[in-house]
Amino acid sequence: MEDQEKILSEVTDSDYKYGFQTDIETETIPKGLNEDVVRLISSKKEEPEWLLESRLKAFRHWQSMKMPKWAHLTIPDINYQDIIFYAAPKQGAKYESMDEVDPELIDTFNKLGIPLEEQKQLAGVAVDAVMDSVSVKTTFQDTLADKGIIFCSFSEAVKNHPDLVKKYMGSVVPYTDNYFAALNSAVFSDGSFCHIPKGVRCPMELSTYFRINASNTGQFERTLIVAEDDSYVSYLEGCTAPMRDENQLHAAIVEIVAMENAEVKYSTVQNWYPGNKEGVGGIFNFVTKRGICKGDNSKISWTQVETGSAVTWKYPSCILRGNNSVGEFYSVAVTNNYQQADTGTKMMHIGKNTRSTIISKGISAGKSQNSYRGLVKVLKGAENARNFSQCDSLLLGDKCGAHTFPYLEVDNKSAIVEHEATTSKIGEDQIFYCNQRGIDTENAISLIVNGYAKEVLNKLPMEFAVEAQKLLALTLEGSVG
């Protein structure tokens, strides 16, 4: 409750708080995309031949593809020859101790509320900090290693755990999956890798913080999480970028594999720069996130709070292959000004007695467009599959749009699939009622919106729930009155 208070007093703060740029020497490669660029990225990262081959295959496939047009989004053509595909803060990519890290970098992450010094960190959260194309520092690696847990940057994993990477990379999201997955598979830079061995409950939250800093660059990270039998991990991803007039591209892939009885919770607080109030600038966010419940009784749970980006295209999904496996998707997506979001999930029921839950809360303000798009698919063999979906939209003002696109494909008669949807508005009467009790309009909206999104926010780890509440309020600042 004290936190609630802090949030409320901070609501009246600034616009986009993370819009600063770090003045640091950056090594970049020339703009543009072709096979040589793919080779250059691979050589910069000193990659083995198999990985280069895999990149090239993906690149050639991507060249044969077209940008998908089915989403409820208006996106200008992206000129891939005008984007820098690799940028790294100068100095060695990875630091052995804090003394080697550029103070500017430490300062940047401090300003973002992500101290890299372990002693200053929230106890119980290990962080992998990624700036532009490289991982800057991963904390608490030793503590985790004691339990046999691997948590490191993707590049390190390629060097130190090539067999695991080779086995699982692309096993959930193949490069052929979609346009942006192919692009990422060709040019991905860094990201996080996490492996939880059999029977281990990860003792702390694992977290990756992505920061775009350099201009004209795209960010293409990849995350791979493998949870072996009877293991558990909770993972959190956060992201921000400086304010710029030009759009920047972010196309990521996240893959999760959960074996028998394993549980993976993946939470995202997405706060890329959304563009200014007139809709200039902002991040184009095209992300493919998918998890497979491979073993029986496994569970994957996606929780996302989407407040940033000019355009969001994102459908964290679950393939429920193991019998009795469980998939969950909890989402709050907020759009203001000219932001556009088309987000949702896919639940693929393959195993018997598989269950999925979808709770989506869209909040639209300004002239924004907010769509939920979700597919529930029950295959022939999925006896007794259950799905419950609830999609709520909340509108602030009458110039924004909320849309719901539920798709259902059920091939087994024993399935029970429920879908509920509501649309509501924050009424003038509600605001005035709050005003009359001494609560100003900003705080009234914050109360109402956080109340509306409570069901989802409650799913986030405590520290991040607080952060997320603040963000909701900030994103909607100035949207009424």
Add this chain to the structure above:
Amino acid sequence: MNEVNNMLEIKDLKVNIEDKEILKGINLTVNAGEVHAIMGPNGSGKSTLASALAGRDYFNITHGKVSYQGKDLLELTPEDRAREGIFLGFQYPVEIPGVSMVNFLRTAINQKRKYQGLDPMPAGDFLKLMREKKKVVEINSDLTNRSVNEGFSGGEKKKNEIFQMALLEPKLAILDETDSGLDIDALRIVANGVNNLRSPETATIIITHYQRLLDYIVPDFVHVLYKGRIVKSGDKTLAKELEEHGYDWIKQEVEYGNA
């Protein structure tokens, strides 16, 4: 006139809704320590007066002055009016799904404290205060654990208004038909709530259609609002007369007087 005592002074207040004049020149002075009752037929403008005092923005104030504790009330935002001690008990309290009573009231209290330059109230103190006031208005714990007014019965909503009033301790309470739809016990509780707040420093304006509430809360003055004007004022016996004879005789007086 005693400046210190003067709580609210309304001078020739005219209010429009979409070009239609609803209040046609209201004059009313309320001193600290007083209870005023406003009665009048449906549609005469009672709620409009209450809302205009609270700062509802779709009303157009075309003429007049309102001073509250020496300040120009019409210059203040609705939230500042509330923080300065004006409380409106709504005729139709609003439901706010998802927002818990606790959160709502804590925010209200702390925003007021911030306005007064005070630190937020510690969580423990706040919960204690809630418990205390819940007892005063005999409100069910169950209700305060729910979202603001969501699914409350008509009577529960009214009781909740009084509960909020008790908690926020206003200087000037304006209660718009808080007695409508209450059972006998609730009526007594509401009256208790109001009487508890009564002090030489506070004042209350009670809008009601029924004499029976005024048996519990004895008003110092009774006013009749008709067609946007206060056409008659008197003491508590006026309410009794209205109960017995209805409004016809007043209407006739007005029409006759106007003719």
